[in-house]
Amino acid sequence: xxxxxxxxxxxxxxxxxxxxxxxxxxxxxxxxxxxxxxxxxxxxxxxxxxxxxxxxxxxxxxxxxxxxxxxxxxxxxxxxxxxxxxxxxxxxxxxxxxxxxxxxxxxxxxxxxxxxxxxxxxxxxxxxxxxxxxxxxxxxxxxxxxxxxxxxxxxxxxxxxxxxxxxxxxxxxxxxxxxxxxxxxxxxxxxxxxxxxxxxxxxxxxxxxxxxxxxxxxxxxxxxxxxxxxxxxxxxxxxxxxxxxxxxxxxxxxxxxxxxxxxxxxxxxxxxxxxxxxxxxxx
Numbered sequence: 001x002x003x004x005x006x007x008x009x010x011x012x013x014x015x016x017x018x019x020x021x022x023x024x025x026x027x028x029x030x031x032x033x034x035x036x037x038x039x040x041x042x043x044x045x046x047x048x049x050x051x052x053x054x055x056x057x058x059x060x061x062x063x064x065x066x067x068x069x070x071x072x073x074x075x076x077x078x079x080x081x082x083x084x085x086x087x088x089x090x091x092x093x094x095x096x097x098x099x100x101x102x103x104x105x106x107x108x109x110x111x112x113x114x115x116x117x118x119x120x121x122x123x124x125x126x127x128x129x130x131x132x133x134x135x136x137x138x139x140x141x142x143x144x145x146x147x148x149x150x151x152x153x154x155x156x157x158x159x160x161x162x163x164x165x166x167x168x169x170x171x172x173x174x175x176x177x178x179x180x181x182x183x184x185x186x187x188x189x190x191x192x193x194x195x196x197x198x199x200x201x202x203x204x205x206x207x208x209x210x211x212x213x214x215x216x217x218x219x220x221x222x223x224x225x226x227x228x229x230x231x232x233x234x235x236x237x238x239x240x241x242x243x244x245x246x247x248x249x250x251x252x253x254x255x256x257x258x259x260x261x262x263x264x265x266x267x268x269x270x271x272x273x274x275x276x277x278x279x280x281x282x283x
Contacts, residue, residue, distance in 0.1 A: 008031075008033050008075075009074035009075045009128065010034040010035070010036065010071065010074060011028055011033060011034070011035045011036070011073060011075050011077055011130070011135075012035075012036050012038055012067075012068040012073035012076045012077070012127070013035055013037050013076075013079060014040065014064070014077070014078045014079070015039050015040060015043070015044040015045070015048055015079060015080050016040055016044065016078075016079065016080025016081050016082040017043040017044065017045060017080050017081045017082070018045070018080045019045075019235075019239075019262045019263065020079045020080050020132055020235055020260065020262060021037070021044065021045065021048060021079040021080040022048060023132075023139070023262055024077060024132050025048065027135055027137075034072075035051055036053055036067070036071040036073055037051050037053025037054075038053065038054065038064055038067070038068070039053050039054065039055045039056070040055075040056060040057075040058055040080075040082060041055050041056065041057050041058075043080065043081070043082050043083075044080070045080075052071075054067055057090070057091060058082070058090060059093070059096040059097075060091075060092070061092070061095045061096040061099055061121065062093040062094055062095025063093050065095065065122075065125055068127065073127070074126075074128060075129070075130050076129055076130070077132055077135060078115075078118070078119070078129075078231045078232075079132045079231075081193060084107070084114075087100070087103075087104050099121060102117060103117055103118070113173075115231050119231060131231065131233060132231075132233060132260065133233050133260055136260060139260060139261050139262070139264060140258070140259065140261065141253075141254050141255075141256055141257070141260075141278075141280040142256055142257075142280050143280045143281070143282045144279065144280055145278070145279060146261070146264075146267070146268060146271070146278040146279070147267075147268045147271040147272045147278055148272050149251065149271060149276060149277040149278075150277055150279070151218070151250065151251055151277045151279055154182075155216075155217075155218055155250045155251060155277065156279070158180045158181060158183065158216075158217050158218040158250075159180075159218035159219075159220050159251065159252075159253045159279060159281065160220075161180045161183065161185075161220075162178045162179060162185075162218050162220030163178075163220035163221075163222050163253070163254065163281060165185055165188060165220070166188075166220050166221060166222040167224075167225060169189070170222060170223065170224030170225055171225055173224060174188065174189075174190055175188060175191075175197075176194075176221050176222060176223060176224060176232075176234045177189035177194050177197060177219060177220065177221045177222075177234070178219075178220055179198070179201050179217060179218070179219050179247070179249065180217055180218060180220070181208065181209050181210060181217025181249075182216060184208070186201050186204060186217065187200055187201050194219075194221065194234075194236075194240060194243075195239065195240070198219065198240070198243035198246070199243065199246075199247075201248075201249070202243075202247040209249075210247075210248030210249060210250060211248045212245065212248065214248075215245075215248055215249060215251075215275065215276070216249070216250055217248070217249045217250060218250060218251050218252060218253065219240070219249055219251075219252040219253075220253060220254060221234040221235075221252070221253075221254045221259055222234065222255055222258060222259075233258070233259075233260050234258070234259050234260065235259070235260045236259060236260070236261060236262065236267065236278070237261070237266070237267055238263055238266040238270045240252060240267075241267055241274060242270060244276060245270075245274040245275075245276055249276070250276065250277065251277030251278060251279060252276065252278055252279075253277070253278060253279035253280060253281060254280065254281065255280070255281050255283050256281065256282055256283065258283075259280070
């Protein structure tokens with residue numbers, strides 16, 4: 001089955017938390033593409049109920065695959081944040097139970113091995129895997145300034161060091177972000193995610209970080225070098241800007257074409273209002 005208006009295959013969107021799944025669903029709607037939302041219990045945003053879909057537990061893989069086929073989906077996209085589960089508490093269906101040992105084994109090798117294993121489940125079942133960035137198209141960070149503010153030479157140096165740290169951290173499958181202020185690494189993102197990392201920076205002693213009156217430092221986000229870019233591409237949005245400002249940072253950024261921008265208009269408005277730079281670094 002294909003979407004009549006776009007000629008593209010109907011999409012099953014497996015949705016975790018955050019704005020990204022909503023943006024993907026909205027883009028499908030705008031382009032006339034049919035979408036069916038697999039809302040993961042405990043994670044998916046309530047706003048996703050405006051589109052056709054069903055709620056599923058994380059380990060109900062058989063039920064998810066059955067629903068995808070019943071709806072005529074031929075492609076799948078995984079989007080949104082999902083905490084690593086306590087596998088002992090999961091309630092798998094028969095298909096999930098058969099796959100769980102392999103998934104647990106992959107999880108022991110790191111988050112990216114786990115994601116690759118999950119992607120392979122859908123590919124083995126005949127579904128085409130699409131990245132959120134491919135669906136969103138032009139909402140990737142471009143080189144240079146996004147908004148009116150550009151970084152100083154010192155701030156750009158902080159951003160580039162933060163991106164270097166983020167990439168090195170990613171090589172170890174730790175996280176996708178880092179915060180650097182005046183050359184000092186203040187934080188590296190781990191399992192808590194970017195928002196909580198920025199809140200942690202906001203709680204550091206005032207002499208280590210900037211302030212609203214004297215912003216310093218930068219957040220850099222980069223995909224892990226080992227990750228499959230069809231899933232878990234790093235994301236920034238207006239909330240990222242607000243939290244960065246609250247942490248006293250001068251700006252945020254990433255590599256061009258390697259960072260998804262959520263709510264472009266809202267992000268630019270927040271950055272210009274708060275005086276933060278959003279910068280795309282050329283590779």
